Amino acid sequence: MTNETRGRGRPRGFDEEHALEAAMLTFWKKGYRRTSLDDLVQCTGAPRASLYKTFGDKRDIFIASLDLYGTRFEKRAEAVLAANKSMMATAETLLTASAERLAGSDAPAGCLRCNSTLEIMGSDREIDRALAEANARFHGIMEKVVDRGIARGEAGPQQLDHLSVFLTGAVGGMVSLARSGWGRDDLLGFVETTLRALGEAKDR
Amino acid sequence: MTNETRGRGRPRGFDEEHALEAAMLTFWKKGYRRTSLDDLVQCTGAPRASLYKTFGDKRDIFIASLDLYGTRFEKRAEAVLAANKSMMATAETLLTASAERLAGSDAPAGCLRCNSTLEIMGSDREIDRALAEANARFHGIMEKVVDRGIARGEAGPQQLDHLSVFLTGAVGGMVSLARSGWGRDDLLGFVETTLRALGEAKDR
DNA sequence: GTATATATAGAATGTCGAGTCTAAAAATGA
C-alpha cells in the first residue's frame, strides 16, 4: 500500500499513513461536510492532485479514515479482551476508557463513527455502506465482550443480542452526552449505571 | 408572533407556523448543512425574501426550528408527567415512546436535537448556544422524572444528577442505535435494560 | 382613486468548494 519499490519518477513528498491519520483527525474534528479539500490538503501536507491520485475523492478519503478509526479502536479493544478478565471487568475497562477519552481534550470531540453516523447516514450510498460496516465492527467487539460473559456464566446465552446492543447504545449515549457538554464525572457516572444494568443481566 | 392585526400592505401568502414546522422537519430529515435555502423555500412554500424578512437567515430559521422541536417534546413530556405516575412508569412511557418514534417511519431519522448536536456543535457560537439550551431543556425534563422518583422514595436525593444524566444519555444512545440501523425490538430491549438500571437506583 | 405599506417573484451577486488540467520539477535508467 505504501511506496512499494521506489521506481522511476519523482518520489512522494508525503507519507501515506501519516496523511491518512491527519485526514481522519480532521474529519473527526470538523465532520464530513465541513471538511473541505483545502482542509485535507493543509492537514495532510499532501498536494491536492496527489490526494486524488493516492486515495481517490473526498468520499474515498473519508471512508479510508473511518476504516483506520475502526481499526485503531479494534486494536485497543482486542488488547483489553486479551487480558482475559470477566465481562464486567472488560466492559468497565472499555467504557471507562471511552469516557476518559470523550472527556479529555487530546482527541477531537465525540467519536468519528458516531459523529458521522448522526451527521450523514442516509445521504450517500457508499458512505452509508461504510458507516454500516463501521457500526457493525464496533458492535462485533461488544458481542465479544458479552460472549465472554456468557462463557463465564455472567449472562445467559439468550442475552447476546440484548446486552451487546445495550453496550453499543451506551457508548453512543456517552458520545451524545459529551458532545452536549457533560464532563468527566458525569460520563463516569453514566458508565457506573450502565455497568450496574449489565451486572443484573444474569438475574433476568 | 403570527399576523397580528392585519395592517396595510399585501398580506402573506403563507402561514408562519406551518412554514416553521416544515422547515423543522427538513432540518431534521437532512441535517443543517445539507439543507439549502432552496429546500426551505420549497418545503415551506414561502418565498425566499419572505423567509429572510420573517425569520432571518438560515441559522435563525434553524434556531427557531430547534426551539419548536423542543417545545413539542416538552408538551408531550409534561402531559406524561401530569399523569402523576411513578418515576419508573413515567420513564418507561417516555423512553418507550422515543423508541417507537425512532423505529417508526413517520418522522425523519433520529432526533433533531441529537442529530444537530453531533453534526454541528462547536462550529458556530449562536448555534452552539441554541443547542446547549435545547439539550438543557431536555435534561430538565429528565430531572423532573427523577425528582418524581426522589419524592416517592424510588431514588435517593443525591441521585438527581446521576440518574437524570443517565436518562438523557440513554435517549442519545437510542438515537445513535436507530441511526445506525437497529430496529424496534432492539430499541425496546435497550429501554428495558435502561429501566432495569434505573430500578436499581434506590439500592445504591 | 391615490398614496402608502407590505409581500412576492425571481434575477443578480459573490463566495466557496470539489474535482480537473497543465506545465514544471525531480527522480531513474540508458
Add this chain to the structure above:
DNA sequence: TCATTTTTAGACTCGACATTCTATATATAC
C-alpha cells in the same frame, strides 16, 4: 546527457449555495 516516469504547484472550471436587490403585485387608509 537525454528520454521516461511520476509527483507537484497551483491555476482553472463549474456548480451549489446564501444572501441581496429590483421590479411588481396586492392589500389598506383616506
